[in-house]
Amino acid sequence: MNPQGLKSLSLLLALCCLCLFIAGINANSEPVQWPVNGHWYDAIDYPSTWIRAYIHAKRQSHEGLPGHLATLTSQEENDFVWQTFQRELYWLGGFQVRWARRVDRGWRWITGERWWRFTNWDDTQPDDGGDMVENGEENFLQFRYHESNGKWNDIWTTSQQPGYMIEYEEMPDQALAPIKLKDIHQLTTTWAILKQAH
Numbered sequence: 801m802n803p804q805g806l807k808s809l810s811l812l813l814a815l816c817c818l819c820l821f822i823a824g825i826n827a828n829s830e831p832v833q834w835p836v837n838g839h840w841y842d843a844i845d846y847p848s849t850w851i852r853a854y855i856h857a858k859r860q861s862h863e864g865l866p867g868h869l870a871t872l873t874s875q876e877e878n879d880f881v882w883q884t885f886q887r888e889l890y891w892l893g894g895f896q897v898r899w900a901r902r903v904d905r906g907w908r909w910i911t912g913e914r915w916w917r918f919t920n921w922d923d924t925q926p927d928d929g930g931d932m933v934e935n936g937e938e939n940f941l942q943f944r945y946h947e948s949n950g951k952w953n954d955i956w957t958t959s960q961q962p963g964y965m966i967e968y969e970e971m972p973d974q975a976l977a978p979i980k981l982k983d984i985h986q987l988t989t990t991w992a993i994l995k996q997a998h
Contacts, residue, residue: 869893882950
């Protein structure tokens with residue numbers, strides 16, 4: 801093969817590798833609708849902190865419906881999302897308010913929906929970093945490891961996770977007011993990131 805042909809082949813192989821790499825980063829499926837509530841869900845393969853996932857999800861839409869981090873308010877909804885996507889360590893739309901005094905109190909959904917109607921914590925969770933003392937270390941919600949079968953874990957926001965679960969739904973006029981971002985327990989540096997998103 802002549803040098804020009806070898807150069808063209810190398811370029812073609814490099815482009816193929818680049819396409820495979822990009823496809824691997826964004827290998828998201830199409831959103832899937834849960835017929836029970838009519839909402840759409842997707843697993844977004846986007847390594848990020850909870851704050852970045854929150855911002856990214858708010859900027860997404862599907863068929864005209866706004867997106868947000870998934871809020872799983874029943875065992876059936878949780879099972880549907882987990883069984884459909886099976887993404888371990890992916891962020892969900894739950895957080896703990898800054899004034900919480902116990903590891904199992906003060907949890908909220910970003911949409912303002914009632915939290916304590918349903919929870920799906922793994923056996924030893926929430927644990928706020930393992931010491932079971934509320935010290936503001938782990939205030940964000942994620943799916944736990946694959947073996948947990950859709951159970952939840954609390955984790956710190958500076959942790960970068962492999963992606964997040966997004967939910968698309970129409971917000972009715974009488975929708976619950978979403979929780980204010982100032983209620984989220986965060987470091988001052990994170991507030992600057994949030995302000996840029998609004």
